Amino acid sequence: MTENTVSNAVAVRDNGPEALVRQHRDDLTLVLPTHVKGETWMRLATGALRRDENLRRTATRNPGSLMNALLECARLGHEPGTEAYYLVPFGNEVQGIEGYRGIIERIYRAGEVKAVKAEVVYENDHFRYHPGMDRPEHEPDYFSDRGRIVGAYAYGVFQDGSTSKVVVINRAYIDKIKKESKGSDRASSPWVKWEEGMVLKTVARRLEPWVPTAVEWRTEPVQAETHALPLPTGDGPAALTAGEPGTEDEEDEGPIEGEFVDDEPSQQWPAAAAPGSGARA
Incomplete structure (x- = not known):
């Protein structure tokens, strides 16, 4: 030099x-x-x-x-x-x-949720859920062609074992969020390159209103295991600084077609985690 x-x-x-x-x-x-x-x-x-x-x-x-x-x-x-x-x-x-990992991490920081489940559903998966069920039935066959992505779901499990609101989004909602994101039709867009990660972020964002979150650890920072499908490796988001850009933060615009929103958030939280308790950031 x-x-x-x-x-x-x-x-x-x-x-x-x-x-x-x-x-x-x-x-x-x-x-x-x-x-x-x-x-x-x-x-x-x-x-x-x-x-x-x-x-x-x-x-x-x-x-x-x-x-x-x-x-x-x-x-x-x-x-x-x-x-x-x-x-x-x-x-x-x-x-x-x-990223969706950041959203899930903030949920864990509040200390009220011991596990987060976030999964993408493909058209050939077995999936069943209605608002009366505690949790969805989801059986993917990882060794066969699962088809295209048709939706996703997410929920949290509180420390007492109860389940938070289950959020389910369908393909129409995914396409709506994708359309509103800048440059989502470009070949370089994460919606094109890493669609699964983007769908996980979208459903994790929709879970936020139904569970406590915090920017600071409220309890001993034990990293509970998440059950979200991993992001792609190699050429995927982990390999690039711009790996999983969401282009736009999805705003919570309220109930829309393809999403179950039958209860109020406060009815889904344990008393210690209800709004005004200090558990939510």
């Missing part, structure tokens, strides 16, 4: 988006929950920028969008550039996208 190359590298390091992140270290780490170590978080933030040149270029052009994404990541208590929270270059801005 020549002296010129070294000088250029140092200049980029000292004047690029990494320098901006370091400059605002106090602002970013101030909003971190106590379970997240500030030094580790900062290293992950700058590391994400170094790993992805496209992300770095976008952050250089629009540093404000980078700071907004990082602030939201810190507020939620996630580590940037991980499967819990992705930093995604999209057009001329950096978008911060909470």
